[in-house]
Amino acid sequence: MPGKRHPLPPELEGVREKARRALGPVSPATENTPADKDFLFNARRTDAGRKLPPQHLVYFVLADLLGFRDLGRFEKLAWSIPLEFNGRAFLVEHRKFGVGVFAAGGERDEADAAKIVNHIHKAVKAARSFFDWLATKAVEDSAVNVRNNSASLFERFEYLRDLYLGKAEEAEKRKGERNVTSETNKRGYSWQSISYPAMRIRTEARWLGLAAIEAFFSWTEHVLIHVGILCGMLASAGEVAHAAEADWATKFKLAFDLSDTRSKELYDELLRVRKELRNFVAHGSFGKEGEAFDFHSSAGAVPVRLPDPIGSGTFSFGQSTSFNIESALASIAEFIPYLWDGPRAPAKIYVQEYELPLIMTMARDGTYANAMASIEAMNRFADHLVGAMDIAANMDW
Incomplete structure (x- = not known):
């Protein structure tokens, strides 16, 4: 279920700034970012992109915390965030077979994708308190599912x-x-x-x-x-x-x-x-029968039961039915x-x-x-x- 977005409290503005700095040269793509006209459809998954953090953390830090644009859903695609890195266009997307970094297919793709992944990991680490806040607000709003086992x-x-x-x-x-x-x-x-x-x-x-x-x-x-x-x-x-x-x-x-x-x-x-x-x-x-002790007596050792958790809370003498x-x-x-x-x-x-x-x-x-x-x-x-x-x-x- 889609979550409700809350305004970020002032005390978390510093977290946003830390996450932004952690991304380094990774920035939102703009209309001036160089890219082929069919880039959105032809971009290929990089191997380096398979090492991204879990998809929800990537989305939270990029879209919810830092405000990167999400292009929305498409067939076999849950969300798509276009990035610019060192003057080139990339996509971070959650597709049916997992989240990844997607590129045009040039020689530098893997090396640049690895750097993007590294920066996103740093941003996710910097945003931990934001994730905690996000989870707390979701629970307060009861915007949660209760697991069924x-x-x-x-x-x-x-x-x-x-x-x-x-x-x-x-x-x-x-x-x-x-x-x-x-x-x-x-x-x-x-x-x-x-x-x-x-x-x-x-x-x-x-x-x-x-x-x-x-x-x-x-x-x-x-x-x-x-x-x-x-x-x-x-x-x-x-x-x-x-x-x-x-x-x-x-x-x-x-x-x-x-x-x-x-x-x-x-x-x-x-x-x-x-x-x-x-x-x-x-x-x-x-x-x-729950006996914890055998007390000393003239008749020998006699069992004493533990206090009943639901009853009187006192020790009892003897044994009950098996x-x-x-x-x-x-x-x-x-x-x-x-x-x-x-x-x-x-x-x-x-x-x-x-x-x-x-x-x-x-x-x-x-x-x-x-x-x-x-x-x-x-x-x-x-x-x-x-x-x-x-x-x-x-x-x-």
């Missing part, structure tokens, strides 16, 4: 969950298996060792189950924010930033109304899962289709199926509200947006 995070959860289910099934099938090994040492003493493969497989299954639960909560920490944006709960970049820093319970409420009975039931179930199965494991996992991974995954299995049900159904199309970024300007101007009206509306909108992004990526203006 929901699909890949969900795939990670599914992958680990399926591995867990496979290991658990294998352990069940081999629960009666018993391996006996006989050995004799040099002195003639013999003994047998007995192993039960299912025990090791169950341990590995448990690890995978816990990893799957961790992956599930990682996905929800991400996807609930995206659903919240589409549902109108978050309308600015600042609100998104605060939501990202908030706890899981706060994120859950962005997508669900807890006055709804089923939403509240799932919230309570998943909060219990997060508390019992995740928090203790994620924060050190001293013992299977983690129940199957129960936790059952709660998760109920939650996933419920997340994409009812008024949230169109969000699945945008977030999980099309994997589109969340465009905060569309959250503010009512675009998402209209698209969330129905599955049909969202399909039309998402398809249109993908088409527009494909045109931009291919520069098929």
Whole structure:
């Protein structure tokens, strides 16, 4: 999305001057710059130009900070800035195959292009505080996109969950298996060792189950924010930033109304899962039940649990029920289709199926509200947006 241009604050005028000096003899082309009449169409990419900084930094420093003229879009061309260097014409352009320095094709092209690239690198370095200011203003205006990694995070959860289910099934099938090994040492003493493969497989299954639960909560920490944006709960970049820093319970409420009975039931179930199965494991996992200490007593060593991060904040005596991974995954299995049900159904199309970024300007101007009206509306909108992004990526203006 095109950004909004702000007047440069007085304190950054010095940055503009430094960047201008860093460009040295590189200046905007004028009507007096010598160039062939078909130069714009025949200019060739130089090898030296491939070493330019990222295209957005080049554009920011030349066009936004220093005011060099941008000739605009053309087929397979996003922007074109004509330069003059040592009395010759050059172009710095962002074409489909990347940003570069383009020249007429003379013997001096590579040497001059290398010098232009060097000067642009120096100007970019001098303009760092301008870039920071530009980014800050964009966030303040919510002229930003929120990246969408929901699909890949969900795939990670599914992958680990399926591995867990496979290991658990294998352990069940081999629960009666018993391996006996006989050995004799040099002195003639013999003994047998007995192993039960299912025990090791169950341990590995448990690890995978816990990893799957961790992956599930990682996905929800991400996807609930995206659903919240589409549902109108978050309308600015600042609100998104605060939501990202908030706890899981706060994120859950962005997508669900807890006055709804089923939403509240799932919230309570998943909060219990997060508390019992995740928090203790994620924060050190001293013992299977979160025990950090064994206190000295007349009855021997007695386990003491870590303070509950969600509860009273005090140490507790004894152990609770073992983690129940199957129960936790059952709660998760109920939650996933419920997340994409009812008024949230169109969000699945945008977030999980099309994997589109969340465009905060569309959250503010009512675009998402209209698209969330129905599955049909969202399909039309998402398809249109993908088409527009494909045109931009291919520069098929």
